[in-house]
Amino acid sequence: MLSRLQCPQIADAAALLARFRITDSDLALVKKFRREDNADLENYIEEFYKWLTPQPFFSHFFPDERRVGVTKAAQLEYMREFFAADIDDAYVESRREIGSVHARVDLPLDIYIAGVSVNFENCVEILASRRQAHATIAADAAGDFQADVLRHDDHR
């Protein structure tokens, strides 16, 4: 078992970023992703609840609609802050507080990580569809160019 000395609690943002090898250029990419993501963040929340609502544990953690509403609003703010990608000590502290809210309701870690995985999947899907859209635009542009060349040839 690791002692606290071997696995210290990291308090400051810079040390955490270094531990996870998150660089300024990684953060710049997150910001870029957000800027170019036309789908609004509400979409992430909706996708997340599409997964969460049918789970067998859902009603245990969300016994009423009010808690769902309050949590959705908090998660939207969470996503805004996440994509702002300004990782300072205050950000780390705010994430720690959110972690302690989940600990207070005894949310098992594997369920939380499953939620993170769902969010990650949603990001990947957005990236993939964006890449597809770019490929389609490029193919259309190439098609238009070809048609222009042919038309030009016809008139010679």
Ligand code: HEM
């Ligand atoms: C990426 C994953 C997740 C994120 C980003 C997230 C984010 C949040 C945030 C920001 C809050 C509000 C914390 C506060 O009051 O300050 C919250 C509360 C809560 N979350 Fe999560 N959450 C995640 C996964 C989950 C999962 C998988 C569950 C499973 C049921 C869950 C259950 C809850 C519950 C029940 C509350 C309300 C606790 C209370 O106020 O009594 N969360 N979450």
